[in-house]
Amino acid sequence: MEQTSKPKKLLDQYRDSIRLKQYSFRTEKTYITWVREYILFHSKRHPREMGVIEINQFITHLVVDRKASASTQNQAISAILFLYNNTLHIELDKSSLNFIRPKRGKRVPNVLSVSEVRTIITHMTGVHKLMTQIMYGSGLRLMECLRLRVKDFDFENHRIIVYDGKGGDDRITMLPDSILAPLREHLARTKAIHQKDLANGHGSVHMPFALDKKYPTAHKEWIWQYAFPHHLKPRPQHRNCASSSYS
Incomplete structure (x- = not known):
């Protein structure tokens, strides 16, 4: 009797998608962390059951409650959009996303002599x-x-x-x-x-x-x-x- 292999868990599929794109290991770790937080924030609901509304709620939480920096917000947005675009292959109505990717402020570098x-x-x-x-x-x-x-x-x-x-x-x-x-x-x-x-x-x-x-x-x-x-x-x-x- 042939045994059918179990389908991969979502985060494992997500990891495979990232490696297919040959992203760096640090990016992989960061993206997985954000997707996990996104799922936990919505009480472990599967991302297939969620969409634009839930993404907006999560990003709003980062901005309002956690006072996340511009770079942190951009990381979270990129990680979640990558999930829908490259792993779940779900086309989101981006016109309904009510956040705007924040621009990082310019800083003068501190260069040692x-x-x-x-x-x-x-x-x-x-x-x-x-x-x-x-x-x-x-x-x-x-x-x-x-x-x-x-x-x-x-x-x-x-x-x-x-x-x-x-x-x-x-x-x-x-x-x-x-x-x-x-x-x-x-x-x-x-x-x-x-x-x-x-x-x-x-x-x-x-x-x-x-x-x-x-x-x-x-x-x-x-x-x-x-x-x-x-x-x-x-x-x-x-x-x-x-x-x-x-x-």
């Missing part, structure tokens, strides 16, 4: 200091630094290759001479931990874009390991992103 940055870095130690030096010297965003793999460092040409950065773009940036030595030392320590993990049957990382199918053993190779595994949380439903000693 070179001497201020040097002072901060001078008072840092260990891997956090190295990561800060890389971000400052190479112009990397936080998550770009956290997701660097060993193979992304080109010591010979003094450069870092950033894959799948903001907007899904790849780019090349400089690898400052001042951090070559401490970076080599850090990678040597990390490699020793990785080799120990391999000996214990661990040491596997998530492979992007289903490369684990094309290269089935690459997930344990040194060049594919994360440079800073201790600071990177694994993405759910994937291989563990860090060696066991760092988990």
